[in-house]
Amino acid sequence: MTLFALKRAAAAALIGLTFTGLSSNAWAGIQDYEFQLVQNEIRQSGDGIIAVRLFDKRSSKVVPDAVIIAQRVDMAPDGMEMMAAPIETLPSVEPGIYRFKAQISAAGGWRLSLGAKLQGEPDTLESKLVFKAVP
Template sequence: MTTSILTRAASAALLGLVLAGTARADIKDYEFQLVKDELKQGDAVLDVRLIDKRTGKPVPDAVIFAKRLDMAPDSMEEMATKIEQLPSPEPGVYRFKAKLSMAGGWRLSLGAKVQGETGTLDNKLVLKAVK
């Protein structure tokens, strides 16, 4: 009888460890990555991939609620441009249209909610506009 109780306790502890190992991801397990980090000055289309860093797989259906594109890398944060979200070309890739009015460094700031996760994903990505 004592052996049975110990076996059950050990099984329960092992199950707890397994379940803890398969817990939900943390919002820090996701990140946006630029598909191209160098674009031509002028009207530009920016593609950004959202990935699960644990698996390297793309993450579709995130809700992007904040977006900003400015020249902060060149110490001109006040130099911002409009950015418009376009339909996704493929799952896990988010597309934006913007006018890169000057050559130089640009910072894309994105805020998003990942389906099934709590918290907000905030990433800042740096790209370069060339003539």
């Protein structure tokens, strides 16, 4: 076997290993993850607790250890996006559940906007979740 043929065979083997070695996780994208509200109704109060679950849509398993990089809560569903409330991140009580404390001052429709970084994903997960504040 000549040196040229050996190089071609090695290159072909390397290409084959590259394609067969890729798992489904390598093809995962940020669109494979989703935040969901734990409850769609929150009590109107100065210290309303909003809990969301982050899960992988491919496996339906929760995703722990995401880093929340942005959060906002406002009344956009009722046409008052400028009416935002203070919000802060709370410690998690179980893996894959992310909690926030917000000053939900009025009953009605509210929107929670989140930005999160997930381990192994280069993109940022952005989500807008609508819930209702009840007296």
